[in-house]
Amino acid sequence: MSQNIKKYSATIKNFPSYLKDWIFTFKGGLSMLCLLFLILFPMLTQNPYFLGIFILAMIYSIFAASWDFLAGFSGQVSFGHAIFFGISAYGVSATLVFNGFTWWAALLFGMLLAVVVGFIVGIICLRLKGPYLALGTMVIAIMLLDLFKIGQLKEYLWGDQGIIGVPPLSRDAVVVYFALLIFMVSTIIILIQITKSNIGTIFKSIRDDETGAEASGINTTKYKIIAFMISSLFAGLAGGLYAMYIRSVGPLIFQPLYSFYVLIMAALGGIATISGSAIGAFTFIILSEVLRDFNRLDPTNAILTAFSNPAFIFSILLIIIIRFVSGGLLKPALERLKELWDVLLGR
């Protein structure tokens, strides 16, 4: 026990020098620059529209990171990640609107709800592998979509309309922005630390070879469920924040499109890189905002209209990524940057 304490205190003592070393690595430096930009961004503009884009991107970053953790590091590819996102959004909205919770209590409740659902989904999907797991999770999401729509259950599940008038995290967009930034950065740090820890090694072994992990004495059932629960915790965080940002929640939150979005974002940034999902989410959100107005140029032009639909353009992008740059869209660019970085530091 005292040994552990010694180890932790040494870790904390060494942290400043560790941080300094990390900043001078390529990854660390780039992350620091991005973080600096995100911190300084509200000084550039306080326009709620621009801040809103970034807030949404940060919410999706958390969501995509949670998916990437499950798929990229534990090998459990879920096509129904909207389950956890939506359940938590409902939980947060209901407790905020009907029970008068404060935002953090509601968020905590939503995350717990998502973990419980993650546990259940994990158990249901235990024996499913590969494409069957993807199908299974997708089907559960579609079931929830229909369940929450049913008019007869309106008393319990608020029917078609969902819950409206959810109070925001704060009236001030800048406060929301910084709160989200903290949530996003801590999510990414926590998830990366988990993948680097002992339990992360076990997750990766299950991803690479499940039978092999079992032959190494690992209870794969247990760890797969734990992976589902960790992932759903953060997907739940994103869902709750989303509900507070959009100010309402409806059954459409369970639609496959949301599950598809995270997949695209994670693939954009490179699967099995937690921080890549943040890059992917920002690229996705900003690009789709830019593309949205494309059809205004000429509403009669079919091609422009098609391109203004983010799902359309990103589906094409996804195919290109899968075919040519499976490490992520930005990987070639990042590698060039890394060379430049090494030259600048005289290595």
Place this chain on the structure above:
Amino acid sequence: MGVLLEVKNLTKKYSGLTAVNDFSFEIHRGEFVGLIGPNGAGKTTIFNLISGLERPNSGTIRFDGRDITGKKSYKIVNLGIARTFQLVRSFKFMTLLDNISVSCLSPRGKKLAKQYGIDESASSILAAVGLIDKARIPPVILPHGDLRKLQIGKALGTNPQLLLLDEPFSGLSHEEQKGITELIKKLHDDGVTVFMTGHVLRELMHLVPRVIAMHQGKYITEGLPQEVANNKIVLEAYLGKGSEDLA
């Protein structure tokens, strides 16, 4: 010298095919035993049944006085039976060190490993199998011989009492075979009970003091390698009927 592994009347049927038929044998603590038989004799099936990857149709397997028939494979590993596979399995995108760490993180492996730390224990196992200079690279780029060593290392990480080696020599050059032979001998000297298969008799002959022979899922005979090699039924199984004169 108590009985460590006791297999009784083990039978495994696939639809229309009896892969293992009423098979019984015993392995004592500290022994070094080989299981021989031509291709398709059912050697790997027996290993799968012992290690819990498949369930037998009937029969019992007792390990260290405990009934382990049909238990889940990770539970069996944590009781002290580790195995390697005929077709090498590895965690492709993890470093060799992490490959071994996974075994050290299993409940049984952890008991031993946590005294020294997981990484240190994994490194010492890597050193023991002779791969320590490749600790930081993933197994995708390793030659076949190193992968075989890695497999044994992964099995050692769980701190086994009984080591099941499924065709540890298949697909190896003569030099590589020598290295593995040395490694297995050293492990046996350290007190691990070893049970290994092979379909080429010559390799096993020099290594093990006792072999069990099987053919088409059935037990034939057991004893000293020389005796077994001269057994009429064994020769028939390997070379076909009427081949005694040739051998």
